[in-house]
Amino acid sequence: MTDHRPRVTDVRAEHHRQPLGIGERRPRLSWRTAIDRPGWCQTAYEIQLTEEHREVGRTHRRSTESVLVPWPGDPLTSRRRVEVAVRVWGPDGEGPTPWSDPLTVEAGLLEPSDWSADMVSPARTEPVGRHLPPPVLRGTFRPRGPVTSARLYATAHGVYETELNGERTDDQVLAPGWTHYPERLRYQTHDITGLLHDGDNEIRVLLADGWFRGRLGFGGGTRDIYGDRLAALVQIEVRYADGTAETFGSGLDWQAAHGPILSSGIYEGEEYDARREPTDWRPVRLVPYDPARLVAPDGPPVRRTAVLDPVAVLTSPTGRTILDFGQNLVGRLRVRVEGETGHTVTLRHAEVLEDGELCVRPLREARATDTYTLWGTPGGEQWEPRFTFHGFRYAEVTGWPGELAPGDVQAVVLHTDMRRTGWFECSEPLLNRLHENVVWGMRGNFVDIPTDCPQRDERLGWTGDVQVFAPTATFLHDCAGLLRSWLTDLAAEQHPDGRVPMFVPHIPTAFPELRAAAWGDAAVIVPWVLYERYGDPGILADQYDSMKAWVDGITRVAGDRHVWDGDRQLGDWLDPSAPPDRPGDARTDPHLVATAHYAHPAQLLAQTAELLGRHDDHAHYAKLAEAVRDAFRREYLTPDGLLTSDTQTAYALALRFGLLATDAQRARAGRRLAALVRADDFHIGTGFVGTPLICDALCTAGEYDTAYRLLLQRTCPSWLYPVTMGATTVWERWDSMLPDGTVNPGEMTSFNHYALGAVADWLHRTVAGLAPAAPGYRRLLVRPRPGGGLTHARAAHDTPYGRAEVSWSRTGSALRVIVTVPPGTTALIDLPGTAAPVEAGSGTHLFRTELS
Numbered sequence: 001m002t003d004h005r006p007r008v009t010d011v012r013a014e015h016h017r018q019p020l021g022i023g024e025r026r027p028r029l030s031w032r033t034a035i036d037r038p039g040w041c042q043t044a045y046e047i048q049l050t051e052e053h054r055e056v057g058r059t060h061r062r063s064t065e066s067v068l069v070p071w072p073g074d075p076l077t078s079r080r081r082v083e084v085a086v087r088v089w090g091p092d093g094e095g096p097t098p099w100s101d102p103l104t105v106e107a108g109l110l111e112p113s114d115w116s117a118d119m120v121s122p123a124r125t126e127p128v129g130r131h132l133p134p135p136v137l138r139g140t141f142r143p144r145g146p147v148t149s150a151r152l153y154a155t156a157h158g159v160y161e162t163e164l165n166g167e168r169t170d171d172q173v174l175a176p177g178w179t180h181y182p183e184r185l186r187y188q189t190h191d192i193t194g195l196l197h198d199g200d201n202e203i204r205v206l207l208a209d210g211w212f213r214g215r216l217g218f219g220g221g222t223r224d225i226y227g228d229r230l231a232a233l234v235q236i237e238v239r240y241a242d243g244t245a246e247t248f249g250s251g252l253d254w255q256a257a258h259g260p261i262l263s264s265g266i267y268e269g270e271e272y273d274a275r276r277e278p279t280d281w282r283p284v285r286l287v288p289y290d291p292a293r294l295v296a297p298d299g300p301p302v303r304r305t306a307v308l309d310p311v312a313v314l315t316s317p318t319g320r321t322i323l324d325f326g327q328n329l330v331g332r333l334r335v336r337v338e339g340e341t342g343h344t345v346t347l348r349h350a351e352v353l354e355d356g357e358l359c360v361r362p363l364r365e366a367r368a369t370d371t372y373t374l375w376g377t378p379g380g381e382q383w384e385p386r387f388t389f390h391g392f393r394y395a396e397v398t399g400w401p402g403e404l405a406p407g408d409v410q411a412v413v414l415h416t417d418m419r420r421t422g423w424f425e426c427s428e429p430l431l432n433r434l435h436e437n438v439v440w441g442m443r444g445n446f447v448d449i450p451t452d453c454p455q456r457d458e459r460l461g462w463t464g465d466v467q468v469f470a471p472t473a474t475f476l477h478d479c480a481g482l483l484r485s486w487l488t489d490l491a492a493e494q495h496p497d498g499r500v501p502m503f504v505p506h507i508p509t510a511f512p513e514l515r516a517a518a519w520g521d522a523a524v525i526v527p528w529v530l531y532e533r534y535g536d537p538g539i540l541a542d543q544y545d546s547m548k549a550w551v552d553g554i555t556r557v558a559g560d561r562h563v564w565d566g567d568r569q570l571g572d573w574l575d576p577s578a579p580p581d582r583p584g585d586a587r588t589d590p591h592l593v594a595t596a597h598y599a600h601p602a603q604l605l606a607q608t609a610e611l612l613g614r615h616d617d618h619a620h621y622a623k624l625a626e627a628v629r630d631a632f633r634r635e636y637l638t639p640d641g642l643l644t645s646d647t648q649t650a651y652a653l654a655l656r657f658g659l660l661a662t663d664a665q666r667a668r669a670g671r672r673l674a675a676l677v678r679a680d681d682f683h684i685g686t687g688f689v690g691t692p693l694i695c696d697a698l699c700t701a702g703e704y705d706t707a708y709r710l711l712l713q714r715t716c717p718s719w720l721y722p723v724t725m726g727a728t729t730v731w732e733r734w735d736s737m738l739p740d741g742t743v744n745p746g747e748m749t750s751f752n753h754y755a756l757g758a759v760a761d762w763l764h765r766t767v768a769g770l771a772p773a774a775p776g777y778r779r780l781l782v783r784p785r786p787g788g789g790l791t792h793a794r795a796a797h798d799t800p801y802g803r804a805e806v807s808w809s810r811t812g813s814a815l816r817v818i819v820t821v822p823p824g825t826t827a828l829i830d831l832p833g834t835a836a837p838v839e840a841g842s843g844t845h846l847f848r849t850e851l852s
């Protein structure tokens with residue numbers, strides 16, 4: 001029997017699923033209601049706050065809101081632990097529901113004065129020009145009585161792991177992550193209550209270079225960008241049964257030694273000698289630090305999220321053993337090996353094979369090599385690198401003692417532990433594989449920050465990549481916390497003249513510092529996408545000054561003409577016509593691209609100002625956006641209605657960014673865009689800038705059939721060409737691998753770049769038909785447009801209110817559509833073959849119509 005009684009579920013604080021040690025003093029609350037009753041909606045809620053089994057607050061509101069509801073009690077103070085429970089009322093005063101399961105919200109250390117521990121580093125001086133092996137630090141402490149709770153607060157200069165009494169304190173990887181360290185250094189909070197022993201307890205911290213002082217960047221890279229000394233900061237706070245508390249911390253009583261890790265680098269890999277134990281313990285020295293820089297994380301950490309076995313063991317033409325894991329992934333290998341003491345196993349990684357051998361040329365100066373020297377333990381030993389990661393599908397194993405057996409070598413997948421929230425499938429297997437490639441590409445490139453690629457000597461937070469991919473990313477995974485943190489760094493590193501670094505966090509490279517359209521636009525577009533997809537105006541408020549600075553900086557350069565032609569631009573980067581060694585040689589005028597990208601963020605900034613109640617700014621930027629649109633038409637629209645750059649990207653920009661003034665202009669541009677696609681035999685002619693827009697632009701012009709033929713093209717350049725070549729992630733270039741199986745000769749040839757996978761957003765919204773019609777999916781737009789010979793498609797998304805889903809199938813001209821609308825939301829159902837859209841409330845609805 002179906003239970004029609006509503007239940008409150010999934011109570012959340014801010015964008016945290018595990019709100020332990022959070023940094024928000026007034027965390028906003030969200031919840032969902034599980035109810036199998038069409039049309040049900042919340043009419044009121046009540047929130048109860050409990051602290052140490054005592055109610056400390058209760059708030060009742062008549063409201064339909066259930067997402068990012070303001071904190072109802074006193075602000076959190078450091079270490080405060082509050083349990084939150086929610087119940088709601090339904091239509092006509094029905095209710096209340098039972099109280100939800102409580103959510104425990106615990107604040108971290110919110111004041112600089114909360115930190116009493118010292119940051120410590122080995123006292124031994126390192127040789128000039130090179131580093132000693134990564135150190136291990138240790139300290140001891142003795143609780144004086146029965147313990148009710150204990151917390152470990154830790155961070156490092158470098159990357160670190162902590163062990164208490166020989167046990168890992170957590171399952172995080174590559175902590176504290178990569179931020180703009182001069183202003184923001186994350187610390188982590190761990191519950192160590194269950195790991196404490198009576199008597200002395202030993203805490204160890206294992207350190208490695210990571211992003212702090214390891215080699216970063218291309219062309220050889222740069223070391224010691226943020227400092228040249230690895231160091232750790234550890235503070236342990238114990239609460240006793242008698243109500244008192246005690247704090248222990250790292251300090252001069254700690255010791256340092258070198259352990260079994262001989263070297264570790266993100267690009268280089270890790271060398272590990274299991275025979276080495278840290279025995280030569282020496283003093284430490286204090287390292288100055290500013291506790292005001294310490295911040296709690298905004299989102300989840302990097303974790304191990306999957307383990308894959310090889311699908312094949314290959315022997316290369318030169319006799320080397322190569323494991324094929326069947327999937328291009330990001331992570332490292334875990335080995336189970338038995339052999340003689342001192343025997344070394346070498347593991348090399350690559351994304352593709354060429355002529356049957358591991359193809360490492362695309363890695364450039366990343367060694368991507370791990371070595372393990374055995375202790376010689378009878379019965380075998382297990383090892384996995386700690387402080388590196390690789391992008392690979394294939395692994396070459398050298399020096400393996402004996403025969404490889406199943407389970408001896410496995411691939412461990414790493415990425416920020418984002419919750420999966422979006423799915424797509426259809427009747428075309430190649431499209432399903434393309435979508436899976438997009439998912440895997442996102443997983444591999446969201447390793448603490450959104451990177452361009454995860455394998456070569458780069459792995460940087462390129463702004464242009466995430467700008468174009470943000471709509472897809474926010475559908476597929478809950479990445480609000482990760483991107484919120486990244487945007488904070490973007491604002492912190494923004495230049496006084498408004499320029500946005502090409503990659504965030506910024507590091508010195510030979511790449512010029514540009515005010516680059518589409519790249520710097522991340523300052524405006526990414527916050528807007530987060531607002532649109534998560535319904536969080538707080539992100540817009542937090543980033544508003546950064547958004548303004550970007551647009552105002554362009555305005556100073558463009559001047560009264562409002563044409564942005566005074567800066568060097570990347571333009572439509574990686575246009576498929578660009579030569580392998582000149583990826584910026586696109587067919588579209590880069591200043592046309594720049595001016596279009598001036599108008600678009602100016603318009604979004606005007607809308608943001610209106611939402612935030614900044615009425616003068618709204619009027620100013622709305623007027624500016626209109627002036628830029630006028631300038632675009634004067635400069636780039638010819639009298640015969642064509643654009644001066646007669647390219648797919650130019651027309652896609654003009655149509656999607658609303659740069660054309662009349663229906664006639666828009667119709668002319670749409671016809672010309674479709675004609676260009678047909679003239680290219682339905683091959684893609686766009687790079688980073690045009691690719692996310694072109695299918696939508698064709699649909700805006702009513703050219704759905706053309707969009708589908710472009711999508712389903714299988715020869716190069718196209719989205720499906722890599723799939724036909726066996727790709728399991730999205731490539732950087734349309735032809736990263738040539739039809740004969742050789743690798744593109746260009747220096748930039750990654751096989752895991754998510755930018756061109758931005759088309760997945762169109763798959764979700766148009767092929768399947770699921771899109772937000774109001775911020776946070778409070779209102780859905782269900783508008784599938786079947787085509788391309790597809791017989792069925794489905795998209796599902798876990799919105800802030802619950803699961804939304806659209807599934808359609810067609811038989812001949814008959815279209816059958818099933819729509820699931822989450823509780824508390826509505827949907828506008830716009831189906832082909834119907835006279836007008838219809839409204840639908842929560843629940844599951846079946847529609848039938850006839851296609852023309």
